[in-house]
Amino acid sequence: MTERNKFYITTPIYYVNDKPHIGHAYTTIAADVLARLHRQLGEDTWFLTGTDEHGSKIAQAAEKAGKTPQEFSDEVSAKFSFAWDQLGIAPDDFIRTTEKRHEEAVGIFLEKLKESGKLYEGEYQGLYCVGHEAFIKEADLVDGVCPEHKTKPVQLKEKNWFFKLSDYQNGLLSKIEDDEFKIEPQVRKNEVISFIKQGLEDIAISRPNVKWGIPLPWDKNQTIYVWVDALFNYCSAIGYGKDEGNFNRYWPADIQVMAKDIIKFHCIIWPALLSAAGLPLPKKVFAHGFFTVGGQKISKTIGNVIDPNDWVEKYGADAVRYFLLREVPFGQDGDVSEEKLKGRYNADLANGLGNLFSRVTNMIEQYLQGDVDDFIRSPKDLTSAQEAFFNLDFAGGLAQIWAEIAWANQLIDKAKPWELQKTDPAKVKELLVNLAALLYDIAAKLAPVLPETANKIRSHLEAGKIVKAEPLFRKFE
Numbered sequence: 001m002t003e004r005n006k007f008y009i010t011t012p013i014y015y016v017n018d019k020p021h022i023g024h025a026y027t028t029i030a031a032d033v034l035a036r037l038h039r040q041l042g043e044d045t046w047f048l049t050g051t052d053e054h055g056s057k058i059a060q061a062a063e064k065a066g067k068t069p070q071e072f073s074d075e076v077s078a079k080f081s082f083a084w085d086q087l088g089i090a091p092d093d094f095i096r097t098t099e100k101r102h103e104e105a106v107g108i109f110l111e112k113l114k115e116s117g118k119l120y121e122g123e124y125q126g127l128y129c130v131g132h133e134a135f136i137k138e139a140d141l142v143d144g145v146c147p148e149h150k151t152k153p154v155q156l157k158e159k160n161w162f163f164k165l166s167d168y169q170n171g172l173l174s175k176i177e178d179d180e181f182k183i184e185p186q187v188r189k190n191e192v193i194s195f196i197k198q199g200l201e202d203i204a205i206s207r208p209n210v211k212w213g214i215p216l217p218w219d220k221n222q223t224i225y226v227w228v229d230a231l232f233n234y235c236s237a238i239g240y241g242k243d244e245g246n247f248n249r250y251w252p253a254d255i256q257v258m259a260k261d262i263i264k265f266h267c268i269i270w271p272a273l274l275s276a277a278g279l280p281l282p283k284k285v286f287a288h289g290f291f292t293v294g295g296q297k298i299s300k301t302i303g304n305v306i307d308p309n310d311w312v313e314k315y316g317a318d319a320v321r322y323f324l325l326r327e328v329p330f331g332q333d334g335d336v337s338e339e340k341l342k343g344r345y346n347a348d349l350a351n352g353l354g355n356l357f358s359r360v361t362n363m364i365e366q367y368l369q370g371d372v373d374d375f376i377r378s379p380k381d382l383t384s385a386q387e388a389f390f391n392l393d394f395a396g397g398l399a400q401i402w403a404e405i406a407w408a409n410q411l412i413d414k415a416k417p418w419e420l421q422k423t424d425p426a427k428v429k430e431l432l433v434n435l436a437a438l439l440y441d442i443a444a445k446l447a448p449v450l451p452e453t454a455n456k457i458r459s460h461l462e463a464g465k466i467v468k469a470e471p472l473f474r475k476f477e
Contacts, residue, residue: 005041005043005044006043006044006045006046006249006250006254007034007035007038007043007044007045007046007254008045008046008048008238008250008251008252008253008254009031009034009035009038009045009046009047009048009253009254009255009256009257010031010047010048010049010234010253010255010256010257011027011028011031011048011049011256011257011258012027012052012230012256012258012259012262012266013049013050013051013052013095013096013097013230013233014049014050014051014052014080015051015052015055015057015058016051016052016053016058016072016073016076016077016080017057017058017061017076018076018300019076019079019080019083019307020079020080020083020307020308021298021305021306021307021308022291022298022305022306022307022308022311022324022336023259023290023291023298024080024083024308025083025087025308025320025324026288026291026324027257027258027259027288028049028084028087028089029087029089029320029321029324029325030257030288030325030330030392030394031047031049031257032047032087032088032089032090032091032448033321033325033389033394033448033449034047034255034257034389034390034392034448035047035090035091035092036090036447036448036451037386037389037390037448040447040448044249045092046092046093046238046250047090047091047092047093048091048092048093048094048095048233048234048237048238049084049089049091049093049094049095050093050094050095050096050097050233050237051073051076051077051080051094051095051096051097052097052226052229052230052233053069053073053077053096053097053098054097054098054212054213054214054226054229054230055210055212055213055226056210056212057226058072058073058212059211059212069212070098073096073098077096081094082309083308083309086308086309086312086317087308087312087317087320087321088317088318088321088451088452093237093238095233095236095237097229097230097233101236101237101242102232102233102236102237103214104236104241104242105232105235105236105240105241105242106214106224106229106232106236107214107217108240108241109232109235109236109240109241109277110216110217110224111217111218112276112277112278113163113205113273113276113277114218116276116277116278118163118164118167118276119161119162119163119164119205120161120162120164121159121160121161121162122159122160122161122162123157123158123159123160124156124157124158124159124160124162124204125155125156125157126155126156127141127153127154127155127156128153128154128155128156129146129151129153136153141153148261158207158208158209159208159222160204160205160206160207160208160222161204161205161206161216161219161222162202162203162204162205163202163203163204163205163272163273163276164202164276165200165201165202165203165268165269165272166199166200166201166202167272168200168271168272168275168276169196169199169200171275172196172200172268172271172272172275173193173196173197175271175281176189176192176193176196176267177193180281181267181271181281181282181283181284181285182283182284182285183263183267183284183285183287184284184285184286184287184331184392185286185287185331187331188260188263188267188285188287191263192263192264192267192268195264195268196268200268203269204225205224205225205228206219206222206223206224206225207222207223207225208221208222208223210223211223213226213229214229227265227269228269228273231265231266231269231270231273234253234256234282235247235251235279238250238251251279251280252279252280252281252282252283253282253283254282254283254284255282255283255284255285255286256282256284256285256286257286257288258285258286258287258288259287259288259289259290260287260288260289260290261290262287263285263287266285266287267285270282286330286331286392287331288330288331288332289328289331289332289333289334290333291328291333291334291335291336292333292334292335292336293306293335293336293337294335294337294339295335306336306338308320311338311341315341315342315345315476316452316473317452318449318450318451318452318453319341319344319345319349319473320341321449321450322344322348322349322398322449322450323336323340323341323344323345324336325394325395325398325449326344326348326394326395326398326399327340327341327344327395328395329393329395329396330392330393330394330395331392342476345473345475345476346475346476348402349472349473350471350472350473350474350475350476351475352402352405352406352409353402353405353442353453353472353473354471354472354473355409356405356408356409356412356435356439357439357457357460357469357472358468358469358471358472359409359412360408360412360432360435360436360439361460361461361466361467361468361469362468362469363417363418363428363432364432364436364466365466365467365468366468367417367421367425367428367429367432368429368432368466369465370465370466370467371465371466372432372433372436372461372466373433376433376434376437377437378434378437378438378440378441379434379437379438380404380407380438380441382400382401382404382441382442382445384400385397385398385400385401385445386445388400389448389449394449397445398449401442401445401446404438404442405442408435408438408439411431411435412431412435415427415431417431417432436461436466439457439461440457440458440461442457443455443457443458443461444458453472456469456472457472
């Protein structure tokens with residue numbers, strides 16, 4: 001038996017200081033689509049997501065809510081898991097950093113780092129951003145505040161354990177420039193290269209006086225920084241230190257998908273830590289852009305944070321999946337809103353795909369007595385659309401498929417089978433058999449993006465007798 005290719009894909013693990021929003025959904029849907037694509041090929045696929053649950057920010061949020069940090073984490077983590085179920089997202093594993101398997105693996109990893117000689121004890125003084133749970137440079141501030149959290153960092157002086165990040169500057173730069181460690185899109189690669197060329201400084205990887213976290217095995221007064229703890233989930237989830245067979249089966253990750261705001265952690269600190277521990281680097285990091293809503297940045301203050309569950313309840317999971325991947329080219333920033341979702345739903349899903357499916361099945365029942373002989377080859381080749389999905393050009397691939405849907409609807413209007421049936425029923429049969437084959441192929445290509453819809457189309461066309469289908473998407477007025 002020949003060994004199948006493996007495909008290991010991850011999302012970031014999401015911080016449980018708040019419930020999931022549409023940005024989290026965007027990343028996770030994209031990863032789910034890629035995992036489904038590779039499963040279709042019969043590859044040994046593993047798709048990981050999860051929640052990041054340690055750190056002083058979580059402890060503070062829990063205290064504010066009148067709960068223990070564990071109770072608080074349990075509640076919010078469950079909300080992420082529920083949201084992914086609602087969106088038809090099917091991870092192979094959902095890792096939580098409060099799980100024993102993760103904490104034990106992190107302890108083993110820390111010992112490995114210490115053995116590498118790349119850790120040392122020292123004192124650090126600098127600006128600490130509570131929102132980031134990390135020290136930041138003065139050059140990163142805008143008008144004296146963190147540009148992302150709009151808060152003024154505090155001046156801290158404390159004893160920490162440090163990691164010799166500076167030792168990895170040249171080696172990391174070389175790997176990134178040569179695409180040995182790929183960063184996409186190109187604009188993010190350029191950004192990381194530029195940052196490295198400014199010079200890398202050693203970084204603190206632990207903090208004193210933080211109770212909600214994983215203590216250093218050799219210094220119980222120090223707790224590992226939440227982001228080092230979080231980054232290691234990609235290895236702990238697949239058995240690092242416990243199940244080496246499984247770990248070696250999947251590591252390194254083939255692609256790590258994330259938003260652009262965390263690329264410094266994933267494209268500089270993470271590969272350096274892996275190198276120090278003697279582990280191979282992920283093959284690729286892909287960082288997508290940010291959403292605005294109605295032209296405004298997503299903000300709790302403005303009140304424009306979108307809960308994906310609200311959209312799913314109203315429009316259905318497949319419609320939300322389609323809209324997010326079709327509306328904004330993956331990798332770029334873009335604007336979303338319910339108004340735009342409704343527009344795409346009516347035009348693309350109800351009037352486009354839904355209308356085509358309804359028309360074709362209706363005419364097969366009416367003119368062919370519901371009987372389509374063996375499916376012929378689709379009259380259109382959708383291979384390039386599928387290739388676009390593999391290359392994370394979801395919007396481009398979907399645009400190609402919808403161009404063929406428009407072509408098919410126009411073909412029906414032009415051929416007028418309701419009139420042609422009176423003079424040339426053989427021609428009508430040829431037309432409908434071709435359109436059924438096209439719809440079947442469209443369903444196969446759309447299955448990773450619209451799994452529920454694709455399944456409905458295929459099941460209906462595979463039935464012994466085809467009757468007019470119920471609408472796939474009911475229009476919104």
